[in-house]
Amino acid sequence: MIEDKITEYPTVYDAIVIGTGISGGWAAKELCENGLKTLVLDRGRMVKHIEDYPTMYDDPWDLKYRGTKNPVDVAKQPIQNKSYILGPTSQHWFVNDFKHPYNQVKPFNWIRGYHVGGRSLMWARQSYRLSDLDFEANKKDGHGVDWPIRYKDISPWYDKVETFIGVSGQNLGLSHLPDGKLSKPMELNCVELDFQKKLEENFDDRLLTIGRSANKTGDAVHEGRSNCQFRNRCVRGCPFGGYFSSNSSTLPAAERTGNMHLRPNSIAYEIIYDDEKGVASGVRIIDAETREKIFFRASIIFSCASTIGSASILMQSKSERFPNGLGNDSGELGHNIMDHLSKSGASAKVEGFEEFYYKGRRPNGFYIPRFRNLDEKTQHKDFLRGYGYQGSASRTSWKSGLGELSYGEDLKEDLMKPGHWRIGMGGFGECLPYHDNKMTLNYEKLDDWGLPTVNFDVTFRDNEIKMKEDITEQAVAMLKAAGFKNVIGNNPESTPGIAIHEMGAARMGHDPKTSVLNKHNQIHAVPNVYVTDGACMTSSACQNPSLTYMALTARAANHAAQEFKKNTKA
Template sequence: MANLNTRWRQENTYDAIVVGSGMTGGWAAKELSEKGLKTLVLERGRMVRHLEDYPTAATHPWEVKYPRAKLPPDELKAKYPVQNRTGYALTEYTQHFFVRDDENPYTEDQPFDWIRGYHVGGRSLLWARQSYRWSDLDFEANAKEGVGVDWPIRYRDIAPWYDYVERYIGVSGQAEGLPQLPDGVFQPPMEMNCVEKVLKAKTEARFPERRVTIGRCAHLTEPTEEQIALGRGKCQHRNMCMRGCPFGAYFSSNAVTLVAAEKTGNFKLRPHSIVTEILYDEAKGRADGVRVQDETTGETMEFYAKVIFVCASALNSTWLMMNSTSRRFPNGFGNGSDQLGRNIMDHHLGVGAMAEAPGYEDRYYSGRRPNGLYIPRFRNLGDAATKRTDYLRGFGYQGGAGRPNWDRNLHAAGLGGARKDELSQPGPWMVRIGGFGEILPHADNRVTLNRDRKDRYGLPTLRFDAGLRENETAMRRDMKTAAVEMLEAAGFTNVIGYETPSPPGLGIHEMGTARMGRDPKTSVLNAHNQVHECRNVYVTDGACMTSASCVNPSLTYMALTARACAHAVEASRRGEL
């Protein structure tokens, strides 16, 4: 038996283990394997191969069963109750990339919209591709305002890694020279349409502090030789991105980082592998490996490595750490600070304005641009002119202008030639901008492990108790008012401000549940994303975030991951892990 155990350990031992294959897991796989480490990536869901496993990538609208490919209400209510209430983009085109809520339950003391995709590539196949840098306005805010804990890093620490990631993934965008939104390494920007250009000109004339720019998105507009060598091509402006891009034009793990990792010969991917526990070796004083439950067979097995990267997405990474108990960590792995599961953050949204833009009926645009406008933060920038007294931090806007196409008003009265003629012409120009606001960290906005309620695999689930506070409520009032101001300043008509409920989770930017910090007594991770109490375990997804900023966070996750991998390799070579 001893020989069998020795052989098992030898066959299942790697230099590095990466938990998760999504945005950060893919980057960890690439970086570690390219640096010579034999790397095992464990993905809880099924295999999704680039090109081969995008079944609806070329499906035409007339080939789906339901109008606009929307699933029937009864099916949504039974299988996808969370997505049903959010109105999120779950359709016949994308159904296979989302988990069934009834099979993966959780408990809500307050509403929390947890939207997930369990498969190779994870939500890197589903993200909106908006890619923005943080600035020192973000990294210094907690310390200056006495909120939460101080970030252990500053912009200068991560700026070279932003360069590195942007150059590799390909980010199209326009340099603007704004200190609150640092410029990056950009491919040529996508073009605004005629109405958006009017919004930009008139808004900036009326409000000089408000800049209207094209979104910075991870789509190739001028591929480099390195990107072409990976099999990637230029964005075709189909705007069918959430089905999987057969051109590899937008960044995903499947099309980019996992491909690069595989080319090294140092990489192994194991799907259907639910990591249930980080194994801690009391004698060695470090993590020794992970325990896995096979999704299809239920078999339990163990894999071993000198360094472990936890990249399962914020809440699943936190679940794993909370489920990993031992004599050393009776309250969860690395949880001596009692901060694991606390400080849940997201971005609050669902507030802004919309309007009609008459006078441009003779104009249209080419293609379906998979991107929109971005209006960077213009509140509380550190000067008297932008300071608000009713709330801290700030917000940005995303949106754009367009004309409804032939599938508008499908249920309206009318048949025959007249109806066909009507729908053969585009609808009126419409404009919409929606805010993305920062949520502050609060220790009692938290998630805990619920061992009384199990998922389809018999594993514990999560319990959420998190909500918006007074600061976000005050910010939302300003988000709505400022949006109306801009659309009115542009001369648009029928301007309507709107606000809909936005519980945490709806922004799909979960952050903060294993935050970075300077002090092990008040944080879980150090400046290099290492667990304070176990330095050979790194956490680099949204769980690590110390504050939320108001911009989409994925670019920061990727930069932090690349930076942490470089640190892990050097630390390993020095024998520190």
């Protein structure tokens, strides 16, 4: 596509990894630990663990506007500011929407961070396994295509990932939420324990547990990391390594091998296909600082550039063999985009418990696993699949005293006390894989580097709308059953992208005619190219997906290393 001079880099690598986020970090670690000389590319700036976390220790009084958003900064990030995790202490991780534009045929909130570590620095850390209820769902109800794997195929890789990253939580013995290698769970507070008890008393199909979070607890040793300090400042970057990120964990592990060459400011835009050999030969990049175009050769390529990033690169990678994008024989590349439903739920005031408080700022909440459409007994007549809830209870702050009819000494005393308790929860629901939920490339509107921008044509359908209604209704019902007061349901319109769980644009499947990737995450027709980020997902389930991305990546990288060693011996 780009006709400018392209310099070929002299070193030939065993592998190239595009992206350094959740998936890219794992690909780098596994490939390097298997002895492969690996070039790791990231389109963004370098971020070094600890030294490049500028707000990690800041308190509100250290911030220019005492923690409130500056309208000038907000104006630069109108899309990014729709994310609940963006604020004055984290805005430096998020892109400038005007420098990195995209196009919305239908509304889509694309939340991004372009830097080494990607969204592994910004994620909410909730880590749940998928089960065969999820891997078999498409085949059973006829939506999308069948996953080419089952739980038994990925279970040992979940084990490996959880052990390495450190996931705290509680095993429950549920078939639809498989147990894991979990460290000491964080504690529920008194109101959450009361809610847990009331759910048990009033419902026979649902339970409440502490969230499973990639925050390190317990006695296990994780090199270069210490336990979570309960600061709840994870999104800033943790100087203690208390939560998992590529920067604190997988990239240092890859670097320790001596096999990794990390190159930031490298915008990968095309994977080159060798017609004679029938494989990919390397990756073309634009140096984000110098604008130089460079071609890097390698035997294996892992695209971990995020769901939309990987799909964009594959769609730009055109050749005589693949005129519609690398590996796009099925025509499914860019289609079947999913995101989780979010924003729906309920909140309430909690009376009593005035004598109780909690220690620290727990970076985690409670979780209510899916209870809809698990079997015939739990089948819902209005929608397929299901949802889970995440939430928390906490005491309001001293600011509650400002609304009281007091002054003088009484006012001072009120401001020294915490306010009343509140509880809230929101659902994460599964989106079905619809072929016409898609992205395309816009060659009429180019970005600053001359590359096509992305058009989004994605929307939630009737199944998702009805599920959202049930999420709100059941949240209200549970809070009322617990005896909480002033229960308020919430069901605003949910725009795809806002859950930051976009996935599915290069799905796995059995058949090359209906999918892009095989059971090992290889492109069907180009077996030395692997895609292991969210683009590979065949269905979305309702669980947070990052743990599954990591497990699939570890599995694929070890498969690639074995194939590489086999071929080099032959």
